[in-house]
Amino acid sequence: MALAQGGNRPVALRPPRSAYLHIPFCHRRCFYCDFPVVPLGDRASAAQGEPGSRSIALYLEQLRGEIRASAPGPPLSTVYIGGGTPSLLSVEQIQAVLAELSQRYGLAEGAEVTLELDPASFDLARLQGYLRAGVNRVSLGGQSFDDAVLERLGRRHRRSDLLEAAQWLRSAQRDAQLRSWSLDLIQSLPGADLAHWAAQLEQAIALAPPHLSIYDLILEPGTVFERMEARGDLALPGDDLSADLMELTAQRLAGAGYGHYEISNYAQPGHASRHNRVYWSGAGWWGFGMGATAAPWGQRQSRPRTRDAYAQWLQDSPEPIEPPRPMPFDERVMVGLRRREGVALAELALDCGVAIPALDALKRRWQGFLERGLLLQEGNRWRLSDPEGLALSNAVLRELLDWWSERAAGPQPSP
Numbered sequence: 001m002a003l004a005q006g007g008n009r010p011v012a013l014r015p016p017r018s019a020y021l022h023i024p025f026c027h028r029r030c031f032y033c034d035f036p037v038v039p040l041g042d043r044a045s046a047a048q049g050e051p052g053s054r055s056i057a058l059y060l061e062q063l064r065g066e067i068r069a070s071a072p073g074p075p076l077s078t079v080y081i082g083g084g085t086p087s088l089l090s091v092e093q094i095q096a097v098l099a100e101l102s103q104r105y106g107l108a109e110g111a112e113v114t115l116e117l118d119p120a121s122f123d124l125a126r127l128q129g130y131l132r133a134g135v136n137r138v139s140l141g142g143q144s145f146d147d148a149v150l151e152r153l154g155r156r157h158r159r160s161d162l163l164e165a166a167q168w169l170r171s172a173q174r175d176a177q178l179r180s181w182s183l184d185l186i187q188s189l190p191g192a193d194l195a196h197w198a199a200q201l202e203q204a205i206a207l208a209p210p211h212l213s214i215y216d217l218i219l220e221p222g223t224v225f226e227r228m229e230a231r232g233d234l235a236l237p238g239d240d241l242s243a244d245l246m247e248l249t250a251q252r253l254a255g256a257g258y259g260h261y262e263i264s265n266y267a268q269p270g271h272a273s274r275h276n277r278v279y280w281s282g283a284g285w286w287g288f289g290m291g292a293t294a295a296p297w298g299q300r301q302s303r304p305r306t307r308d309a310y311a312q313w314l315q316d317s318p319e320p321i322e323p324p325r326p327m328p329f330d331e332r333v334m335v336g337l338r339r340r341e342g343v344a345l346a347e348l349a350l351d352c353g354v355a356i357p358a359l360d361a362l363k364r365r366w367q368g369f370l371e372r373g374l375l376l377q378e379g380n381r382w383r384l385s386d387p388e389g390l391a392l393s394n395a396v397l398r399e400l401l402d403w404w405s406e407r408a409a410g411p412q413p414s415p
């Protein structure tokens, strides 16, 4: 265990027990996506001689080298292989990457090992191979049950692919080969309305995924969607409709037995993602691969987002052991408020060296949200109400960020 000076008292930083691995390859780039991805074309496959196979093999060598050269740590309790489209990798490639990780750190008994899968990029035999290789949780990128919407998003799969993949996952779970699985959907789509979204939710509930991640679509710089919006060709829902969509989601999923444990995440009892909780708890994690974010000691660091820059970064041999730097206060509050349990504000301030008079200024900024019932103070904990506060979280977080940047710019009140 390392100690970092967090402020008024040293903060104990435990070595990470979680790892994120980034597989950047996709068939094509979806119109809304600004992730670090390498589009390989619709026919790409890891099979030898197929388009993209050399690129994939070379990248995996680099990734495994990065894992081998990383700082030591205790056995991992959670592993998340995300992307990109990790289901472009063969079973043997997933097995090799997991073996590398296991050799470096070991996998703790009962570790959660999640693999992101994209409908239409794998079949039942491949899924069974991944499960035999040690994957026990799957995150399925469904996004929508509506073919016209999938087309508008630039997705390659269609509703029939999503339904077929979901049935394979259901039967793997029923046969106890798969511990849990999650379905991703996008909520605030171009042209969305409440009736259309209600129908989407009903289709998701009918598949009974143990976990659902429901995201708002965010307009990212450099994407096709950003250009369409600039031309006036994209009508995304405004704040009010987005909030109504989230309220509808929270109410309908609560009625179907899902707990709303984080702003975008819902789970049946016992199926909350352990790996996701690490991100929001402020605990550290290892991150490997092009564009991956790591936070081994709390503060986030991102790897380069292109193949060449990542290769160069590996060659420059980054220092494997980084000085302990805890996550800063504003980030810890932001990730904490995403969770149902919220944050112990004063305790965090003490950890991070934020003086109590400065905190009072933040509370004054939040007073209006308290009065409207969007923000709740329960003992020493602060949390967003569900669903109203979570639906309007952006406004609350904006006040936090404004307060934090003014505080950094201006004179500090004495404690």
Ligand code: SF4
Pocket: 025, 026, 027, 028, 029, 030, 033, 034, 035, 037, 083, 084, 085, 118, 141
């Ligand atoms: S499949 Fe996912 S990672 Fe790949 S381009 Fe589409 S949204 Fe981005």
